[in-house]
Amino acid sequence: xxxxxxxxxxxxxxxxxxxxxxxxxxxxxxxxxxxxxxxxxxxxxxxxxxxxxxxxxxxxxxxxxxxxxxxxxxxxxxxxxxxxxxxxxxxxxxxxxxxxxxxxxxxxxxxxxxxxxxxxxxxxxxxxxxxxxxxxxxxxxxxxxxxxxxxxxxxxxxxxxxxxxxxxxxxxxxxxxxxxxxxxxxxxxxxxxxxxxxxxxxxxxxxxxxxxxxxxxxxxxxxxxxxxxxxxxxxxxxxxxxxxxxxxxxxxxxxxxxxxxxxxxxxxxxxxxxxxxxxxxxxxxxxxxxxxxxxxxxxxxxxxxxxxxxxxxxxxxxxxxxxxxxxxxxxxxxxxxxxxxxxxxxxxxxxxxxxxxxxxxxxxxxxx
Numbered sequence: 001x002x003x004x005x006x007x008x009x010x011x012x013x014x015x016x017x018x019x020x021x022x023x024x025x026x027x028x029x030x031x032x033x034x035x036x037x038x039x040x041x042x043x044x045x046x047x048x049x050x051x052x053x054x055x056x057x058x059x060x061x062x063x064x065x066x067x068x069x070x071x072x073x074x075x076x077x078x079x080x081x082x083x084x085x086x087x088x089x090x091x092x093x094x095x096x097x098x099x100x101x102x103x104x105x106x107x108x109x110x111x112x113x114x115x116x117x118x119x120x121x122x123x124x125x126x127x128x129x130x131x132x133x134x135x136x137x138x139x140x141x142x143x144x145x146x147x148x149x150x151x152x153x154x155x156x157x158x159x160x161x162x163x164x165x166x167x168x169x170x171x172x173x174x175x176x177x178x179x180x181x182x183x184x185x186x187x188x189x190x191x192x193x194x195x196x197x198x199x200x201x202x203x204x205x206x207x208x209x210x211x212x213x214x215x216x217x218x219x220x221x222x223x224x225x226x227x228x229x230x231x232x233x234x235x236x237x238x239x240x241x242x243x244x245x246x247x248x249x250x251x252x253x254x255x256x257x258x259x260x261x262x263x264x265x266x267x268x269x270x271x272x273x274x275x276x277x278x279x280x281x282x283x284x285x286x287x288x289x290x291x292x293x294x295x296x297x298x299x300x301x302x303x304x305x306x307x308x309x310x311x312x313x314x315x316x317x318x319x320x321x322x323x324x325x326x327x328x329x330x331x332x333x334x335x336x337x338x339x340x341x342x343x344x345x346x347x348x349x350x351x352x353x354x355x356x357x358x359x360x361x362x363x364x365x366x367x368x
Contacts, residue, residue, distance in 0.1 A: 271284075279301055289364065309349070
């Protein structure tokens with residue numbers, strides 16, 4: 001029976017088609033059995049025709065056997081329908097529900113039937129995949145927020161300690177008039193510098209919060225139009241630093257759909273960093289595919305150190321550079337956040353000819 005049903009491609013039928021097919025199949029079998037039972041009853045009656053009581057029990061027995069055959073047929077049909085169309089997908093969905101309830105999203109649902117249960121399993125698998133993606137995104141966001149708060153608290157500790165020390169110094173010696181006016185003004189000026197530093201850190205944290213809440217809205221553009229816009233920005237940024245730049249492009253399409261505000265903000269951050277570290281020249285390579293738009297910015301400087309390759313995308317990482325106090329070390333971290341919001345990524349490396357190389361990628365898609 002199982003081989004017959006499999007050969008009839010029952011898995012490719014809808015639930016209604018399968019139910020009607022099994023009903024018809026079972027009806028044929030039941031009618032065949034009932035026909036045999038009538039023949040059996042008639043043969044018994046003919047063999048025992050000399051007994052007057054034969055009709056008293058043959059007919060009721062025949063009716064009972066026919067009813068039993070119909071009941072067995074119905075039960076058998078229902079069992080076959082459940083076994084071949086419902087049992088396996090229901091077990092898979094129940095197991096999947098238990099896994100989701102236990103916050104275990106590392107499973108997969110695979111059911112190749114083309115009926116409604118197969119479609120339900122595919123929809124459930126899509127839902128599981130989206131839940132897993134959202135869970136990973138949320139977990140990564142929570143971990144990054146914890147890391148950001150820890151780094152922020154660490155960086156605040158120094159100015160707060162300095163301010164606390166100066167407050168204790170003034171509290172101790174100012175009432176005794178043991179501080180000269182020049183020393184007092186110098187102390188106040190130093191405290192002011194650290195207060196401004198605290199305010200700057202606070203503004204940086206607010207900026208990061210705004211970036212994380214910023215929506216991404218992609219719009220279609222001509223590739224040449226976007227590249228021209230980016231090159232204009234590159235020309236201005238590198239000119240301010242007294243550096244030169246060159247660009248190249250590889251495109252599989254003349255159209256692109258990205259959020260230009262996000263792309264420009266990432267691009268300008270990368271160019272500013274590259275121009276800061278470059279000796280004389282910055283190279284830009286644009287790559288357009290059906291899935292992603294990528295920008296690789298390479299400078300001819302000394303490149304990233306081993307430590308920088310590990311930590312450059314961390315918030316407030318500045319490294320040991322001469323202008324460390326001119327920025328908060330948020331450039332690459334902001335680029336990373338924006339790229340991920342645009343369903344892309346940020347990668348840092350050293351170029352084959354030396355110098356730092358940073359690649360930002362953005363999903364090339366329709367409006368979100």
